[in-house]
Amino acid sequence: xxxxxxxxxxxxxxxxxxxxxxxxxxxxxxxxxxxxxxxxxxxxxxxxxxxxxxxxxxxxxxxxxxxxxxxxxxxxxxxxxxxxxxxxxxxxxxxxxxxxxxxxxxxxxxxxxxxxxxxxxxxxxxxxxxxxxxxxxxxxxxxxxxxxxxxxxxxxxxxxxxxxxxxxxxxxxxxxxxxxxxxxxxxxxxxxxxxxxxxxxxxxxxxxxxxxxxxxxxxxxxxxxxxxxxxxxxxxxxxxxxxxxxxxxxxxxxxxxxxxxxxxxxx
Amino acid sequence: xxxxxxxxxxxxxxxxxxxxxxxxxxxxxxxxxxxxxxxxxxxxxxxxxxxxxxxxxxxxxxxxxxxxxxxxxxxxxxxxxxxxxxxxxxxxxxxxxxxxxxxxxxxxxxxxxxxxxxxxxxxxxxxxxxxxxxxxxxxxxxxxxxxxxxxxxxxxxxxxxxxxxxxxxxxxxxxxxxxxxxxxxxxxxxxxxxxxxxxxxxxxxxxxxxxxxxxxxxxxxxxxxxxxxxxxxxxxxxxxxxxxxxxxxxxxxxxxxxxxxxxxxxx
Numbered sequence: 001x002x003x004x005x006x007x008x009x010x011x012x013x014x015x016x017x018x019x020x021x022x023x024x025x026x027x028x029x030x031x032x033x034x035x036x037x038x039x040x041x042x043x044x045x046x047x048x049x050x051x052x053x054x055x056x057x058x059x060x061x062x063x064x065x066x067x068x069x070x071x072x073x074x075x076x077x078x079x080x081x082x083x084x085x086x087x088x089x090x091x092x093x094x095x096x097x098x099x100x101x102x103x104x105x106x107x108x109x110x111x112x113x114x115x116x117x118x119x120x121x122x123x124x125x126x127x128x129x130x131x132x133x134x135x136x137x138x139x140x141x142x143x144x145x146x147x148x149x150x151x152x153x154x155x156x157x158x159x160x161x162x163x164x165x166x167x168x169x170x171x172x173x174x175x176x177x178x179x180x181x182x183x184x185x186x187x188x189x190x191x192x193x194x195x196x197x198x199x200x201x202x203x204x205x206x207x208x209x210x211x212x213x214x215x216x217x218x219x220x221x222x223x224x225x226x227x228x229x230x231x232x233x234x235x236x237x238x239x240x241x242x243x244x245x246x247x248x249x250x251x252x253x254x255x256x257x258x259x260x261x262x263x264x265x266x267x
Numbered sequence: 268x269x270x271x272x273x274x275x276x277x278x279x280x281x282x283x284x285x286x287x288x289x290x291x292x293x294x295x296x297x298x299x300x301x302x303x304x305x306x307x308x309x310x311x312x313x314x315x316x317x318x319x320x321x322x323x324x325x326x327x328x329x330x331x332x333x334x335x336x337x338x339x340x341x342x343x344x345x346x347x348x349x350x351x352x353x354x355x356x357x358x359x360x361x362x363x364x365x366x367x368x369x370x371x372x373x374x375x376x377x378x379x380x381x382x383x384x385x386x387x388x389x390x391x392x393x394x395x396x397x398x399x400x401x402x403x404x405x406x407x408x409x410x411x412x413x414x415x416x417x418x419x420x421x422x423x424x425x426x427x428x429x430x431x432x433x434x435x436x437x438x439x440x441x442x443x444x445x446x447x448x449x450x451x452x453x454x455x456x457x458x459x460x461x462x463x464x465x466x467x468x469x470x471x472x473x474x475x476x477x478x479x480x481x482x483x484x485x486x487x488x489x490x491x492x493x494x495x496x497x498x499x500x501x502x503x504x505x506x507x508x509x510x511x512x513x514x515x516x517x518x519x520x521x522x523x524x525x526x527x528x529x530x531x532x533x534x
Contacts, residue, residue, distance in 0.1 A: 041494070042497060043494065043495060043496050043497015043498065044459075044460055044492060044494065044495075044496045044497055045497070075460040075463070075464060076460075078464065078467050079463075079467070167434075167435075167468075168434075168464050168465070168467065168468040169468070170437075170438055170468075171437055171438050171468065171471055171472050172467070172468060172471035173471065192311075193311055193342040193343075196342070196346075197342060197345065197435050198435070200345050200346070200435065200439070201434075201435040201436070201437075201438065201439060204438055204439035204440065205438050225311060227308070227310065227311065228310060228311075229310050229311045230309060230310015230311055230312070231310065
């Protein structure tokens with residue numbers, strides 16, 4: 001099993017790459033090819049659009065690569081997603097892709113194009129507390145399709161997205177068909193009024209209204225509201241589900257943390 | 268000329284209401300009816316949804332009111348907009364509505380429903396430095412249709428929106444027809460990576476791609492990016508206009524400040 005790491009958004013920390021290579025060496029069941037593009041830096045991004053696109057296209061087309069693992073989130077994969085997904089060779093459709101957060105732009109587009117997109121931990125998570133568990137959970141799925149890595153209550157077909165990323169891909173060429181899909185959402189560092197506004201936008205979508213249910217992952221590091229918003233994330237999501245006729249399915253075990261579980265869009 | 272003030276989003280400061288009443292008394296050309304709902308407070312909002320909706324519906328239906336002036340932005344008008352705009356009486360369509368920022372949800376829906384929506388300063392702006400000028404600019408337009416209040420380079424039909432608010436009303440029942448419209452955008456307190464992401468989403472819309480051009484108002488109080496984003500707001504907007512085939516028309520004199528000019532959606 002050969003796994004390539006590229007960074008379509010922000011640069012990967014060298015320390016994280018080294019920790020992941022250490023874990024991989026200890027496991028002995030896969031080979032990790034960290035593309036040098038992961039360490040490029042230009043402003044906010046892991047190198048210019050052209051370099052991030054070229055690295056991604058390169059590993060997508062490589063027949064010797066079994067899986068592409070997005071190095072980390074941040075912001076920027078949307079800037080190259082449409083170009084990355086045009087004229088995909090057969091090798092690109094055969095392999096699995098894993099990531100979360102900003103990588104959701106690519107996961108959405110890959111799934112729409114017929115590819116194998118999976119929500120799950122990323123190499124940068126290695127530097128979180130208990131990051132080793134996150135890395136092994138991701139590798140257990142990629143290498144062995146170990147079902148203990150999965151979010152425990154999935155009713156496939158399922159998809160998982162960062163709420164703000166999903167909000168920003170609705171109406172774009174990356175938007176997949178949500179009919180019958182169990183939709184898991186999570187977010188980080190967003191005020192509750194923003195979560196409320198995003199849920200308004202999300203649940204107004206006719207496509208989103210076709211999901212089988214919405215389940216709520218963790219809403220982490222919420223900045224303080226002055227005055228207090230007056231509601232919490234569960235009440236907010238339940239309210240907009242109720243208003244739009246979408247079944248609310250309770251909490252989900254995903255989030256911007258080391259406990260984040262795996263959600264394959266195709267299973 | 269009788270102007271009613273209601274607060275569909277956040278509460279109006281008493282100090283601002285008093286300053287505006289002072290300005291109105293000095294002018295002697297209009298009467299200002301500040302609805303008591305403006306001073307309600309429940310969590311983030313100027314009272315519960317029901318109270319904000321009732322006050323808005325009340326002044327919309329009142330035949331003795333010539334204009335409805337939204338007290339301030341913040342967040343929350345989207346929560347009542349669809350209900351406010353259903354079954355509108357003739358009196359509601361006859362009068363003018365003015366506001367900006369979060370009030371854009373209502374302006375969009377009012378315009379779509381055939382109403383007279385206008386971007387312009389709000390009563391809460393009275394407490395800004397040079398706030399009196401903003402208040403008089405708004406009143407000069409509402410009372411006398413004084414063209415010196417207008418954004419100086421408008422090519423009607425024109426609309427103006429806070430970029431983040433516009434992003435969150437695309438795909439909802441509030442989204443108006445943008446064909447042939449000059450679109451002015453501005454934003455405040457958003458990281459440049461968010462402006463970039465929002466422009467990606469905005470310019471992917473087929474409806475938005477029918478605008479005659481996009482002009483960029485002020486992007487104010489941008490939080491620091493670490494590392495620096497690597498681009499500025501003009502380059503970002505030009506980039507996404509270029510990618511999506513939308514003409515970029517240069518800067519516009521609107522923003523979250525006392526210099527904010529008036530943009531009537533129908534003229």
